[in-house]
Every structure is written in structure tokens, then in C-alpha cells.
Amino acid sequence: MKIANLEQLKEIKARGLRLTYPDKIKIMVGMATCGISAGADKVYAALSQRIAELGLDVVLTKTGCIGFCQREPLVDVIYPKQVRLTYQAMTSESATALVDALKEGRIYESQTLCRIDQEDFLVEGVVRPYANPHPPELPPEFPRYEDLPFFSKQVKISLRNCGFINPESIEEYIARGGYQALCKAVAEMTPEAVIAEVKASGLRGRGGAGFPTGLKWEFCRNAPGELKYVICNADEGDPGAFMDRGILEGDPHAVVEGMAIGAYAMGAREGYVYCRAEYPLAIDHLKTAISQAEGLGLLGEKIFGSDFSFTLKIREGAGAFVCGEETALIASIEGRVGEPRPRPPFPAQSGLWGKPTTINNVKTWSHIAPIVARGADWYASFGSGNSKGTTVFSLVGKVNNSGLVEVPLGITLREMIYDLGGGIIGDRAIKAVQTGGPSGGCIPEEFLDTPVDYDSLAALGSIMGSGGMIVMDEKDCMVDIAKYFLDFTRDESCGKCTPCREGTLRLMEMLEAITEGRGQEGDIDKLIKMSGLIKKTSLCGLGATAPNPVLTTIKYFRDEYEAHIRDHKCPAKVCKPLITFRVLEDKCNGCQLCRLRCPVEAVLGTKKEPHQIIQEKCIKCGACYDGCKFDAVVVD
Amino acid sequence: MPEEAARARTTYAEVTDEDAVAGIIATYRDEPGNLLPVMLDINRHFNWLPRPALEHISDELKVPLTEILRVASFYNAFSLTPRGKNIINVCLGTGCFVKGSPRLLERLERKLGIRHGETTEDMAFTLEVVRCIGCCALAPAIRVGEATYGRVNPDQVSKIIDSYIETASL
Missing domain, CATH: 1.20.1280 (Monooxygenase)
Structure with missing residues (x-):
């Protein structure tokens, strides 16, 4: 059927609610890429097999990532009219035990991460309890979802449905208020009113640059021309970032609906999602979402019985970081080499095939439906100053709780790392937090009380970026990190403009020399000078921001550079040419493990006698160090 | 012409x-x-x-x-030379990098006797690096064909590869 009005949408919603909250036990397995890589597919298979064996009448389904990737594989069980429990670190064995407990009519009480008593239907602004009153028989030590530090400071707008619905079911998306905003926009609002709402919300581009979204839309709407395009940038190329993957895998309709609203506002009839090929599952879910939306008439001709028509296509990226830059992305959709071009003209004037085009990031699009449904004032009540609303970060690296988190802008880095992230692994000292990927910088511990917003991070020489937040500890060498990012940008520079092509290469050569002990006095100043030149003269954002990792590490960790150059030492003991492995004779009991682990026979020694490492043969792979159970192998 | x-x-x-x-x-x-x-x-x-x-x-x-x-x-996705039956991607995204993925790469290079970007002589494996597969919270990660492995430690590398060699010889 084709949905022509709100009543018909509500019919689907009723169906969706029955699917989402059946009157029998429902088991959901987090099956995003992160879940699968932790073994969720095996857990799903084990659940499915045991359910069949016992002939149990329950619903088994898949869901997206609720964000707590650290504890994957996650399984949720909704005990009807009682509670929803989230189970962590599940295995095939515990999956079988879970089904056995259900068969006996018990609540499975092991491996609980938290209990969820109610959930928010964000778009509608209502709360749906799982149980009322709460089941008294549950042990009090089961923490509530909203009391877990990882979740308590989060406000989920982009991630509103991730981990709560089956991403391959449009009915479940509609059940939680999906497509109501599109209906409202098309049926009750003029395109200008939609743009005014987005402008008033203060939403800024979540791809990293932070350009006001409503203003961008207005430029495109006002650009002359009948044919216009909207594009979703899902070419999430920043290493260490997976927010877009999480959203597309867990709630693809949020992006589809946002784009349809944007197309209506700007007068576009066609749109593209440009998604990197490295995300096969995201592409798969997006394809399903688009065909489902077409099936219900939410994409296609005469949407909600109006004159508005919109079709959406997917284009796969082919692995080029520079294609995240909007003009390069457009060139890539046109089937050409993804090289950026000078702006102006901006895409809003002349974009895809020379037509006015608006490109927004996955996260930006996913904010649109809630803004239209709940209003600009509601959205702007989150966040601070010039940075309104929420944004999604991938909090990874050396933190205890890594995962996908959505927080109101203005939260401090310290809250992110120590409250949500649960502190540093092994209680080691934090050294830096890296934001903004290869375009961003490393922020040292002394600035951890900085609020996370566009302006504050820029003031520190980093950028907010698309949302990668990588925490580093004392075992990370900052010169090595700078080299890592330069290796990346040098590799990904498209080569069109000289400052970026040659400049990143020269920076990389200098950093290589420093990490190999060939650095010279004056190198730091040369790095700074070269960086300034590249920033000023590069054609696009890739080159203009590529030196940021170098500049921030020099600014905040100059002593590490100096140690490499002057003392030929790597304080973090990372840079291979500057370190040596040796065995402490008094600690070595001759267990021979290191000798057996060494791939190049560089360890000598007989059983029960202290061993020694032949430095000429040692390739510094660290296998002896990792393997030693007596801390007898040390790095100098 | x-x-x-x-x-x-x-x-x-x-x-x-x-x-x-x-x-x-x-x-x-x-x-x-x-x-x-x-x-x-x-x-x-x-x-x-x-x-x-x-x-x-x-x-x-x-x-x-x-x-x-x-x-x-x-574009990185394309190859102008034949690649092996199983394509191994070692993630060198920042999350994986700080959690030790370069050491997984070294192990794989030694195990397979090739450098990254190369293919084994029997055409069974091609070893490549990838800049982030979005599994950062389960770093370090590698992908073999369509299967993704998270939280891999260097000692597991051999076993993962062997499981593909066995499948290939069946």
C-alpha cells in the first residue's frame, strides 16, 4: 500500500508497535558490524538453534548497536509486561543457558548489563514503560540503564532508535514515530517554514566544519534552477570514527526521512547517499530501507498525497579519503576521479552535474526529523552557546568503555573520558585525546576540562571533526602519532595541488627521520614553518588541515620531539630504532617462553638459565616482552 | 580506428x-x-x-x-593486479593503531611471507591494509573476506589464517 495521509501512517504504526512489542518474550541480538566481529552471529545462531530445539514460542530478532560496543555481543530480552534486560559479553554457551531459563519461565540473571524499564519515543516526546509497576522480584543490583555512567549523560537524538528497533523493518521505525515529521513537513509546512525551523534550531554540520545547516539549505533553495540534488555524505573516512556506520546500520530510515524532508525544503527531486564501500552492512541496510520506503510511498511520486516527489539512490565510494570533501565527492558520483576543485562556485550554486546541491553528513540528516517533529526550541535546549544540540562520538582507544556515544555539545572532555568512558585502561595516565581525525589534533590532559564544542576545540588547535575521539595513554608516542596521521594524509592526498602533495611528503620524511634517530636541531622549526605553508596554500580542506596533528603535538608535547632529536630516545618506547629489548638476569628463571616466541632466533639461553637477546638479530617485534610472565623482559 | x-x-x-x-x-x-x-x-x-x-x-x-x-x-578499492582468493584487510585506523594493529600486520607478513599489498604465490591470500573498517571499539580488528575479527591479539593471527588454509584444502 501507499501511505497517503497521517491516518494511514498511524495504521502502519499500530502494526509496528505489535511487531516491536509483541505479547510474548522477544530476544534481540545487537548485529551491527561491531557486534558481529565480537561473535554476535554465533550467539544468534545458538539462540535460534536452542529455541527450535525446545520449541519455545518467542520472537528472535536483530537490532543495531546500542553503543556499548565494549560489552558486545549484547543480547536484550523483553519480558512482556515486566522489564527489558540487557545481557553483555554473550557466548554461544550463555545463549543456550538463556533460552533454557526462558523455557523454565525464569528470568535469566547472569551477565546482565542493565535493566531498561522504559524507553523514550523521542520524535513523539512520549515515554513507553516496559513494566508498570516495576517488577519487585528483580535483584536490586541490576543497574538501571539511565543510572549506568556510560548512558546517564547521553542524549540520543541521532541514535534514538539504534539498539531499539530492527533496522530492517520500516514498521518498527514507524512504531517509534518514524515518518511523522516528513508527514508534518509535507502536509502542514511550507518549504520555507521547514528551513526556518532548521535555522532556528542552531543545527550545524556534523561532518566537522560546522556550517549552519539551515543557512546551507536556504542558499540551495534560493539558487536558480528547476533541478536540484541532496546528497548524504556517508564516506566516513576518518580513521577511528564509526558514527555514520552505527547510524546507517542501526537506523537507516532516520537518514532517509531526514533527506526527504531536506529535499522537500530545498525543492530537490533526487538524492544520493554516498557511502564508503568498506561498510557493506550499512549499504545493505540502506538499500532495504529505501526499497521499503518506496513500497509504502514514502519515497517516489506524490509523497503523502502531495505534489512532492523524491527518489533516493546509493552510490558506493571506492576508498578515497579526499572524497569526503564535497566537491571531490560530487566528482566521484559523476564517475570521475575524486579530486576537489576550487570554491566558489559552491555546490549550493553549482554542484552535482552543475545543479544546485546540498551535501550533509549522515549525523546531520539524522537530526532533521526530530527537529521538525519537536521544534527548534526543543532542539536548541540541548547544547551550549554557538553549538546547539547533540552529536555522536566514537569514543575509542585506551578507555575502559569504548563505544558510540551521543552527548549534548558543551560536555567536557573529562566527562566524556572518565564518566562515559570509565577512565583509562589499567588506570594508566592519560596522555592525550585526539579529535577530528587526520584534520584534528591531540589535546593534552591539562585541557580536559574544555567543553566539547566547535569553538573551544578549535581554540586548542584541534577541531570537533566528524566525531572520532581517540584516547591515548603514556604508552603512545606523540611523534609516532603525528607520523601516523601524516602517513595517512600523504597517502590520501589526491595530488592535484602541490602544497598538499609535496608538503605532506616532506613533513612525513622529517617525521620519519626524527623517529629513526636521524633528527637534527632545527627540525621542529622546519616542521612548523612547512606546516604553516601547507595550511595557507592548499586547495581543499584535506591539505589545509593535514598539518594539525603535527602542530598540536609540537605545541603540547615538544619535549617528546626533543627527546627523539637530542637524546635519540623515545620516551613512550614505541619508535623501534630508538629502543632495545633486554632480559633482566635476576628476574629471568629460564622458562624459555621468550626463546620459543622469538620469530628470528634472537633469544639465546638454556632451560632454567637466564636468557639474553642478541641485539644484532632482534627485529624489535616485542613477542618476548608480551610473552614473559615474570616481567623479565624490559624495553629501554 | x-x-x-x-x-x-x-x-x-x-x-x-x-x-x-x-x-x-x-x-x-x-x-x-x-x-x-x-x-x-x-x-x-x-x-x-x-x-x-x-x-x-x-x-x-x-x-x-x-x-x-x-x-x-x-581509488584504493581497485586492483590492477590479480588478488588472492582470500583478501585480508588489517585495519590501521587510529583506534586499531593505538591498540597495536601494526603488530598484527607484522605477524601476518611473517606468517604469509609477503609484504602488505602482495599476494601469496598460491593465490590463496592477499594482504592489504585498510584505513578503518569502523570496528574501533573492538580494536584491533582484521577482516578476512567478509568476516570481521575484533580484539585480535598477535598470537591469534596464525590460527585465524590456518582456518582459511584448511577450508581451502577441503
Whole structure:
């Protein structure tokens, strides 16, 4: 059927609610890429097999990532009219035990991460309890979802449905208020009113640059021309970032609906999602979402019985970081080499095939439906100053709780790392937090009380970026990190403009020399000078921001550079040419493990006698160090 | 150049290859900007871009071969040399990098006796690095074919590879 009005949408919603909250036990397995890589597919298979064996009448389904990737594989069980429990670190064995407990009519009480008593239907602004009153028989030590530090400071707008619905079911998306905003926009609002709402919300581009979204839309709407395009940038190329993957895998309709609203506002009839090929599952879910939306008439001709028509296509990226830059992305959709071009003209004037085009990031699009449904004032009540609303970060690296988190802008880095992230692994000292990927910088511990917003991070020489937040500890060498990012940008520079092509290469050569002990006095100043030149003269954002990792590490960790150059030492003991492995004779009991682990026979020694490492043969792979159970192998 | 001469392509390895390529081109023929989707599908079908296929695209889509080769060498996804049956991607995203993925790469290089970017002689494995597969919270991660492995430690590498060798010899 084709949905022509709100009543018909509500019919689907009723169906969706029955699917989402059946009157029998429902088991959901987090099956995003992160879940699968932790073994969720095996857990799903084990659940499915045991359910069949016992002939149990329950619903088994898949869901997206609720964000707590650290504890994957996650399984949720909704005990009807009682509670929803989230189970962590599940295995095939515990999956079988879970089904056995259900068969006996018990609540499975092991491996609980938290209990969820109610959930928010964000778009509608209502709360749906799982149980009322709460089941008294549950042990009090089961923490509530909203009391877990990882979740308590989060406000989920982009991630509103991730981990709560089956991403391959449009009915479940509609059940939680999906497509109501599109209906409202098309049926009750003029395109200008939609743009005014987005402008008033203060939403800024979540791809990293932070350009006001409503203003961008207005430029495109006002650009002359009948044919216009909207594009979703899902070419999430920043290493260490997976927010877009999480959203597309867990709630693809949020992006589809946002784009349809944007197309209506700007007068576009066609749109593209440009998604990197490295995300096969995201592409798969997006394809399903688009065909489902077409099936219900939410994409296609005469949407909600109006004159508005919109079709959406997917284009796969082919692995080029520079294609995240909007003009390069457009060139890539046109089937050409993804090289950026000078702006102006901006895409809003002349974009895809020379037509006015608006490109927004996955996260930006996913904010649109809630803004239209709940209003600009509601959205702007989150966040601070010039940075309104929420944004999604991938909090990874050396933190205890890594995962996908959505927080109101203005939260401090310290809250992110120590409250949500649960502190540093092994209680080691934090050294830096890296934001903004290869375009961003490393922020040292002394600035951890900085609020996370566009302006504050820029003031520190980093950028907010698309949302990668990588925490580093004392075992990370900052010169090595700078080299890592330069290796990346040098590799990904498209080569069109000289400052970026040659400049990143020269920076990389200098950093290589420093990490190999060939650095010279004056190198730091040369790095700074070269960086300034590249920033000023590069054609696009890739080159203009590529030196940021170098500049921030020099600014905040100059002593590490100096140690490499002057003392030929790597304080973090990372840079291979500057370190040596040796065995402490008094600690070595001759267990021979290191000798057996060494791939190049560089360890000598007989059983029960202290061993020694032949430095000429040692390739510094660290296998002896990792393997030693007596801390007898040390790095100098 | 007469049409006949232009069509005298280098030959495909298998007779069915030409049909496969023709089929892929037909799928996207009417799409604007279809070069990339066509090349991606061909790259997926063969695991690389064989020369006859590129000449085939050039003929059919009327795109100069030089432009096709430029696109093929620009994007990381494309390979102009044959790749192995199993493509191993070691993630070098920042999350994996700080959690030790370079050491996984070293182990794999030693285990397979090749450097990254190379293919084993028996064409069983190609070892590549990838800049983030989005599994940062389960770092370090590697992908073999379509299977993703999270939280891999260097000692597990051998076992993972062996499981593919066994499958291959069955």
C-alpha cells in the first residue's frame, strides 16, 4: 500500500508497535558490524538453534548497536509486561543457558548489563514503560540503564532508535514515530517554514566544519534552477570514527526521512547517499530501507498525497579519503576521479552535474526529523552557546568503555573520558585525546576540562571533526602519532595541488627521520614553518588541515620531539630504532617462553638459565616482552 | 580506428567472463555517472580489474581507456593486479593503531611471507591494509573476506589464517 495521509501512517504504526512489542518474550541480538566481529552471529545462531530445539514460542530478532560496543555481543530480552534486560559479553554457551531459563519461565540473571524499564519515543516526546509497576522480584543490583555512567549523560537524538528497533523493518521505525515529521513537513509546512525551523534550531554540520545547516539549505533553495540534488555524505573516512556506520546500520530510515524532508525544503527531486564501500552492512541496510520506503510511498511520486516527489539512490565510494570533501565527492558520483576543485562556485550554486546541491553528513540528516517533529526550541535546549544540540562520538582507544556515544555539545572532555568512558585502561595516565581525525589534533590532559564544542576545540588547535575521539595513554608516542596521521594524509592526498602533495611528503620524511634517530636541531622549526605553508596554500580542506596533528603535538608535547632529536630516545618506547629489548638476569628463571616466541632466533639461553637477546638479530617485534610472565623482559 | 580493430581486445581468461562484464555494464548502462559502479562490480566479481574488462568498459561506455586507468589507480578499492582468493584487510585506523594493529600486520607478513599489498604465490591470500573498517571499539580488528575479527591479539593471527588454509584444502 501507499501511505497517503497521517491516518494511514498511524495504521502502519499500530502494526509496528505489535511487531516491536509483541505479547510474548522477544530476544534481540545487537548485529551491527561491531557486534558481529565480537561473535554476535554465533550467539544468534545458538539462540535460534536452542529455541527450535525446545520449541519455545518467542520472537528472535536483530537490532543495531546500542553503543556499548565494549560489552558486545549484547543480547536484550523483553519480558512482556515486566522489564527489558540487557545481557553483555554473550557466548554461544550463555545463549543456550538463556533460552533454557526462558523455557523454565525464569528470568535469566547472569551477565546482565542493565535493566531498561522504559524507553523514550523521542520524535513523539512520549515515554513507553516496559513494566508498570516495576517488577519487585528483580535483584536490586541490576543497574538501571539511565543510572549506568556510560548512558546517564547521553542524549540520543541521532541514535534514538539504534539498539531499539530492527533496522530492517520500516514498521518498527514507524512504531517509534518514524515518518511523522516528513508527514508534518509535507502536509502542514511550507518549504520555507521547514528551513526556518532548521535555522532556528542552531543545527550545524556534523561532518566537522560546522556550517549552519539551515543557512546551507536556504542558499540551495534560493539558487536558480528547476533541478536540484541532496546528497548524504556517508564516506566516513576518518580513521577511528564509526558514527555514520552505527547510524546507517542501526537506523537507516532516520537518514532517509531526514533527506526527504531536506529535499522537500530545498525543492530537490533526487538524492544520493554516498557511502564508503568498506561498510557493506550499512549499504545493505540502506538499500532495504529505501526499497521499503518506496513500497509504502514514502519515497517516489506524490509523497503523502502531495505534489512532492523524491527518489533516493546509493552510490558506493571506492576508498578515497579526499572524497569526503564535497566537491571531490560530487566528482566521484559523476564517475570521475575524486579530486576537489576550487570554491566558489559552491555546490549550493553549482554542484552535482552543475545543479544546485546540498551535501550533509549522515549525523546531520539524522537530526532533521526530530527537529521538525519537536521544534527548534526543543532542539536548541540541548547544547551550549554557538553549538546547539547533540552529536555522536566514537569514543575509542585506551578507555575502559569504548563505544558510540551521543552527548549534548558543551560536555567536557573529562566527562566524556572518565564518566562515559570509565577512565583509562589499567588506570594508566592519560596522555592525550585526539579529535577530528587526520584534520584534528591531540589535546593534552591539562585541557580536559574544555567543553566539547566547535569553538573551544578549535581554540586548542584541534577541531570537533566528524566525531572520532581517540584516547591515548603514556604508552603512545606523540611523534609516532603525528607520523601516523601524516602517513595517512600523504597517502590520501589526491595530488592535484602541490602544497598538499609535496608538503605532506616532506613533513612525513622529517617525521620519519626524527623517529629513526636521524633528527637534527632545527627540525621542529622546519616542521612548523612547512606546516604553516601547507595550511595557507592548499586547495581543499584535506591539505589545509593535514598539518594539525603535527602542530598540536609540537605545541603540547615538544619535549617528546626533543627527546627523539637530542637524546635519540623515545620516551613512550614505541619508535623501534630508538629502543632495545633486554632480559633482566635476576628476574629471568629460564622458562624459555621468550626463546620459543622469538620469530628470528634472537633469544639465546638454556632451560632454567637466564636468557639474553642478541641485539644484532632482534627485529624489535616485542613477542618476548608480551610473552614473559615474570616481567623479565624490559624495553629501554 | 575502424570499429573492428577497436574491438580486438586482449582476451578474457574464461569465456564466461565476457558475459559477466557485459551483464554488469548492462545493469548501469542508463545511469548517469555509471563508471564507478561498473568498475566496483567488476572489481568485486574478479577480485581485481582484468585488462580485457577495462577495454570492454571503454568500448561500451565510450570512455577513453586512459580515463578508466586513471580512475582505477586513484581509488584504493581497485586492483590492477590479480588478488588472492582470500583478501585480508588489517585495519590501521587510529583506534586499531593505538591498540597495536601494526603488530598484527607484522605477524601476518611473517606468517604469509609477503609484504602488505602482495599476494601469496598460491593465490590463496592477499594482504592489504585498510584505513578503518569502523570496528574501533573492538580494536584491533582484521577482516578476512567478509568476516570481521575484533580484539585480535598477535598470537591469534596464525590460527585465524590456518582456518582459511584448511577450508581451502577441503
